[in-house]
Amino acid sequence: xxxxxxxxxxxxxxxxxxxxxxxxxxxxxxxxxxxxxxxxxxxxxxxxxxxxxxxxxxxxxxxxxxxxxxxxxxxxxxxxxxxx
Numbered sequence: 083x084x085x086x087x088x089x090x091x092x093x094x095x096x097x098x099x100x101x102x103x104x105x106x107x108x109x110x111x112x113x114x115x116x117x118x119x120x121x122x123x124x125x126x127x128x129x130x131x132x133x134x135x136x137x138x139x140x141x142x143x144x145x146x147x148x149x150x151x152x153x154x155x156x157x158x159x160x161x162x163x164x165x166x
Contacts, residue, residue: 103110121127136143 103113121131135146
C-alpha cells in the first residue's frame with residue numbers, strides 16, 4: 083500500500099507549479115527562500131545542493147563565486163586606522 087501511495091505522489095503533474103514560478107518572480111523568490119531555509123538545517127543537503135549548483139547551474143555558481151570574491155576583497159582592505 084505504501085508503494086501505491088508513493089507512485090501516485092510521483093505522478094503529480096508539477097508543470098503548473100513550474101509555470102507559476104516562471105510567471106511570477108516574487109513567487110520564485112519566496113519559494114527559493116523557503117527551500118534554502120529547509121536545506122540550511124541539513125548538512126548533507128547543503129553539500130548536495132552545492133554540488134548540484136557547481137555541476138549543473140554554472141551561471142549561478144559563477145555568480146556566487148563572484149559575490150564571494152567581492153566580499154573577500156572588501157574584507158581584506160586595510161582600515162583607516164590599521165595601516166599596513
